[in-house]
Amino acid sequence: VTEKIVEIILVSQNSDGSAHLAPFGIRYRDKEVLIAPYKPSITLENLLSGRSATINMTSDVRIFAGAVTGRYEAPVKDYDGVWGLEGASRVQQIELDRVFDDPIRPELYFKLGHQYILDGFDGFNRASHAVLELSILVTRLNRLPIQEVRMQMNQLQIILDKTAGEKELEAWRWLQDAIDHFESTQ
Numbered sequence: 001v002t003e004k005i006v007e008i009i010l011v012s013q014n015s016d017g018s019a020h021l022a023p024f025g026i027r028y029r030d031k032e033v034l035i036a037p038y039k040p041s042i043t044l045e046n047l048l049s050g051r052s053a054t055i056n057m058t059s060d061v062r063i064f065a066g067a068v069t070g071r072y073e074a075p076v077k078d079y080d081g082v083w084g085l086e087g088a089s090r091v092q093q094i095e096l097d098r099v100f101d102d103p104i105r106p107e108l109y110f111k112l113g114h115q116y117i118l119d120g121f122d123g124f125n126r127a128s129h130a131v132l133e134l135s136i137l138v139t140r141l142n143r144l145p146i147q148e149v150r151m152q153m154n155q156l157q158i159i160l161d162k163t164a165g166e167k168e169l170e171a172w173r174w175l176q177d178a179i180d181h182f183e184s185t186q
């Protein structure tokens, strides 16, 4: 069975009350959502202790690249008691229902709560997808051969060069710096 995975920004709450942003691929199942964070993860800790969070949909790929490089923290606001992205197209509250623990990748099921629809769909953009792909590669630098990362990056660069705007280029540079830095410290 294939299941569509939707790439979103998960906003959870740290123990000090501040917001924590991380990209996750989520699966909708009936009226629930499944999130599977690899251990260790700040998000996982926050979800287990706080039990509520928001799923945030945005086409601003700087938020994805920024979260994985630590170069940019998007503005957040309070959505009736839960942190969410200020500029998102949609923000949906989720409530932890049950957990299937696992030493590598536990599965967390959430009930869907209120959804704030803030802005409409603003179109597909190939460079955005290229940035998303490079963001994932950056989170896997420890597990993938660097030549593999460089090869995929070169392919994605072609798409970026054809279709990027300023935000996509900025996000790309952060990711590029992170890869260069990783490689130079090996």
Ligand SMILES: Cc1cc2nc3c(=O)[nH]c(=O)nc-3n(C[C@H](O)[C@H](O)[C@H](O)COP(=O)(O)O)c2cc1C
Pocket (backbone or CB within 6 Å): 007, 008, 021, 022, 023, 024, 025, 026, 036, 037, 038, 039, 040, 041, 042, 043, 044, 064, 068, 132, 135, 136, 139
């Ligand atoms: C588009 C995208 C999707 C991701 N999906 C997942 C996921 O489903 N599970 C996961 O553990 N990490 C995923 N990651 C990586 C996490 O965002 C990253 O490891 C992050 O550091 C989470 O750790 P934290 O909660 O400690 O901040 C994804 C990254 C990107 C860029």
